[in-house]
Structure formats: structure tokens, C-alpha cells
Amino acid sequence: MRSNLHRWDLPPRQAIELQKDLARRVVLSNRLPQQIRTVAGVDVSYRKHGTRFFAAVVVLSFPELIPHDEAHAVADVSFPYIPGLLSFRELPVVLDAFRKLKTEPDLVLVDGQGVAHPRRIGLASHLGLWLDRPTIGCAKSRLTGEFLEVGKRKGDWVELLDGAERIGAVVRTRNRVKPMFISPGHLVDHDSAVRLSLACTGRYRMPEPTRLAHLATNRIRRESEQEQAT
Numbered sequence: 001m002r003s004n005l006h007r008w009d010l011p012p013r014q015a016i017e018l019q020k021d022l023a024r025r026v027v028l029s030n031r032l033p034q035q036i037r038t039v040a041g042v043d044v045s046y047r048k049h050g051t052r053f054f055a056a057v058v059v060l061s062f063p064e065l066i067p068h069d070e071a072h073a074v075a076d077v078s079f080p081y082i083p084g085l086l087s088f089r090e091l092p093v094v095l096d097a098f099r100k101l102k103t104e105p106d107l108v109l110v111d112g113q114g115v116a117h118p119r120r121i122g123l124a125s126h127l128g129l130w131l132d133r134p135t136i137g138c139a140k141s142r143l144t145g146e147f148l149e150v151g152k153r154k155g156d157w158v159e160l161l162d163g164a165e166r167i168g169a170v171v172r173t174r175n176r177v178k179p180m181f182i183s184p185g186h187l188v189d190h191d192s193a194v195r196l197s198l199a200c201t202g203r204y205r206m207p208e209p210t211r212l213a214h215l216a217t218n219r220i221r222r223e224s225e226q227e228q229a230t
Helices: 012-023 087-099 123-131 190-199 208-229
Strands: 038-045 052-061 067-076 107-110 135-139 157-162 165-171 180-186
Touching: 012 123, 038 087, 038 208, 052 087, 052 208, 067 087, 067 208, 087 123, 107 123, 107 190, 107 208, 123 135, 123 180, 135 190, 157 180, 165 190, 180 190
Parallel strands: 038 107, 107 135
Antiparallel strands: 038 052, 052 067, 135 180, 157 165, 165 180
């Protein structure tokens, strides 16, 4: 993990300029190990308008998708909510959680965007630069881009485009269920992002690593709120 990529206490205008610079460092070609043995899922939970953020990282074996490591972190956040700048709110606590892991994952799936972002630097891409590891954005909704209708069966997908530029894919991860918006984050190409996201998806719409991270963040947030209430 990098320790000095940049500082976090920036005003929004400077954060946007930093994003433009970081986007030029994102690599959309595979730097994956020959054999992927572990894959992590990342998610962040917080109350609407809340300032206390809860992050979870869950590491699973691949391709079995059996959990064997998990880490959490909690932090109070002061960076304002601004669409397109969510990584400046969420990544510091995510990085705190990564520092607690006993296992360094070969691949990281993030509940958020990769390059499918107006400035091509969503949460997964930004995290990939900090970790210097392959990352994929697995978002439940579209932030930007246009696409044609995708087929109804699991594994069907179409390109997500911004003009003529491919920025991701709209992927059916379960039959007749809303698709996921998959985009490479860093050190992964477009086709591999789709293939690996599907390989990490079981019975549910979300890939198993991000689904388990989502459940973990909600659990630790509820436990914290219950402790405060008592």
C-alpha cells in the first residue's frame, strides 16, 4: 500500500484537479497474477446525512469463494457529500480497514465505480492506485454512460459507453434481475473485469465478495448504534 499518494484534506476544487491527475495514472491492462488465489470485497456503510463511516474488507479464496479473512474500520468524516467525489469521503476509512488485514488479496472488488466515472476515477480506480493492486468496480447503479438493452439471462452484457469510449459494461449477474455496472478500476482490462465479476457471482445479484462486505458493514454499523443506544 502506498503511504504518500496524496493528502486527503483538500477543498473540493483541488480534489477535482487531483482526480484528473490520478485518472492519467490508471492502467486498464491486466497486471493480474497468473493464478488468482484470493479476492477481496469492499464496502462502506453510513446513515444518510451521517458522518460516522463503517468500512469492511472481506477476503475470500478464489475460485471457491470461501471467506477466510475480514477487517473493519470506523471513522468520522468531514469531507462534504459531492457527487463524483465520494472516494474522498470513503477511502480513508477503507484504507484503515485494509491495514488490518492479515491477507493481501490478489484482486479487489469494490461496491462502487471504477473508470465508469465522469473523470474516470471512481472509488475502485482510486483505491487501486493506493493499493497498487488490481481492482474492479461493481456498482448497483449507473453514474454516467449510455447502453443498449442487455439480455435477461445471467452472463449477458453490453458495453457501457461515453460517446465512443468504452467505460464499463452492464452485466446481468442473475436471470431477470437488474444488472450490475461493472468497470475496471486499475490494473485490469474491460473484458477481464466482466469475466472475473461473473466468476465471483453466485446465487445473488451482487458478486459474493462485495455482498459479504456489504453485510459486514451493515452489521458493524448496527452493533455500534446499539452500543451507543445502551
